[in-house]
Amino acid sequence: MSVIEPTAVPFASPAAAPGPRYVETPVAYDGILLAGFGGPEGQDDVIPFLRNVTRGRGIPDERLEEVAHHYRHFGGVSPINAQNRELKAALDAELARRGIDLPVYWGNRNWTPYLEEAVQDAAAVGDTTLLAFATSAYSSFSSCRQYREDFARVLQTTGLADTVTIDKIRPFFDHPGFVDAFLHGVKEAVEGFLAQGIAPAAIQILFSTHSIPTDDAVRSGARDIDWGEGGAYAAQHEAVAAWVMDRVRSLVPAAADVSWELVYQSRSGPPSQPWLDPDVCDVIAELPQRGRAAVAVVPVGFMSDHMEVLWDLDTEAAEAAEEAGLAFVRTPTPGVSPAFVAGIVDLIEERLEGRVAAERAHVTDLGPGFDVCRPGCCENIRAGFKPAAAGIAP
Incomplete structure (x- = not known):
């Protein structure tokens, strides 16, 4: 457990204030x-x-x-x-x-x-x-x-x-409680498509999450870790999606030939600003040329069925699948x-x-996440650093 000087973390409990990555002493929260x-x-x-x-x-x-x-x-x-x-x-x-x-x-x-x-x-x-x-x-x-x-x-x-x-x-x-819904949703979607007579190689799984500016993505996560292109944000989503597909393939052997990829949605920035892509609807439109007949969209970036799920996936992505002539399923979020x-x-x-x-429970090699965010973690270069709780300044 690495410890920084006292009061490294403002607004924190005494156990978290020194700045350990993990707080491994009990805290009597109120x-x-x-x-x-x-x-x-x-x-x-x-x-x-x-x-x-x-x-x-x-x-x-x-x-x-x-x-x-x-x-x-x-x-x-x-x-x-x-x-x-x-x-x-x-x-x-x-x-x-x-x-x-x-x-x-x-x-x-x-x-x-x-x-x-x-x-x-x-x-x-x-x-x-x-x-x-x-x-x-x-x-x-x-x-x-x-x-x-x-x-x-x-x-x-x-x-x-x-x-x-x-x-x-x-x-x-990557906590088991969070990924459980995605695992069961993908398994049920694949089994449903197979029951309709759709060949495994014609099934596409799209793990969808909110797009963010590329500048934010590359600065996400602890700076002393090499997360690769897309920073911690992309790496964490990729790791969860890969784990889900590995588990589905172990439970449904025919799923070995089912393809998957990570896609993004809900972009809101100006066209001149790079954001993470590809867009979920753009990918859906391309699937017939890849020989796909069915697509399951997995809202892996979302905790519940809020507006980005209801509009961007249940409305826009579903319409894109219909226009492309694809069978479509949107799998559940964890919800309650x-x-x-x-x-x-x-x-x-x-x-x-x-x-x-x-x-601590986690399902990927990237976890468990840190209790106390590291210096400069998840910087927004457009707005600069502001005071923040639960992390070492800045």
Whole structure:
């Protein structure tokens, strides 16, 4: 366990403050902070919500309306808040079942209930040592560091920086509880296509995740690790997809001839800015020329069926498959499946117990992820470094 000088990690519990990669001593947390992205819950919320998401970037409302139509198609309601309510209830139940007396405080980065409310509610009853679970599994600015920066911002703006500490559960991209839904979804999709008489070589599996700027991707993850092209973000997704396919092929021997690749979706940057590709719909359009007759899209980058899944996959990708004449299946996200909920509580118990890294559950050689992010991890070069919790500065 590598240790940095004291107070290397701001806003942290005493066990995490020195900056170890893994906190291997028990921490008596007072509560769990469920940190979500947030989403609108009516047509009047859509533009204000998108202003929050894009704060500081000077994007006019006219351009925001180009994204707003995704939400307006579903009545202006994102499913993500309802999903987080379900997740909170499921976590409360699983914690109680295991005899862990910890309240779960839920707050969002971009819509009500906000993180500020959750942290203030916790502090008001004396719950000042918090362990955060961010609803994103991988390493990148938008999926990890941005949450950490929001934790720091909230503690500063509420005046609780000297009272409340926030540690963060490690990136859980390869925890068994998270990957369980993808494994079973791909297995069922392959078996379903085979039952329709589709040859294994005519089946394509596309593991889909949110595209991010290439500059963000190459800076994702700890800087003292060579992640390869695409940084930790791409490497983690590739490793999970490869593990899922290896397991499916061991369970369904005919799947040995099924092809797979990692694709991206939901790009939102200007055309001049490089983002990770290929795009899921572009790849689907090419599949007939590859001799494919069926495609299963696996939302490996997503925890639940929120807007990027409902619109970009269930709507746009499904339409692309129909136009290409392909049989189409979109496999499930973890959601509030028992395996996933149990897995989150396992991750909480790691930190309560100070479980040593060698005993932590993970399915790829890249895991387990670090409890404390390393210096400069997941930099956003457009915005620069801001104060962040749960990681060594900057």
